Amino acid sequence: MRARDTTIEELTAFKQRALSQLAAQHDESTRLRRHTQQPGAAVSLDQARAARTTVIGPC
Known part of the structure; x- marks a missing residue:
């Protein structure tokens, strides 16, 4: 009985963590989606590369 109760408690805790x-x-995805829908929020990769002024490493 004790082992069964322990297993149930562990599975319940796991379920709570997963949820x-x-x-x-979900909240983070929603926040990021809202951010990218704002005018000027999204920047193309070419624009980001062009804006970079610091070179890191030999590349």
Whole structure:
């Protein structure tokens, strides 16, 4: 009985962590989606490269 109760408690805790992480990921996705929908928020990769002034490494 004790082993079964321990297993149930562990699985319940795992489920809570998983749901919490999914909710956090959903919130982050929603936030990022809203950010990219703002005018001028999205920058093309070419624009980002052109704006870079510091060279890191030998490349």
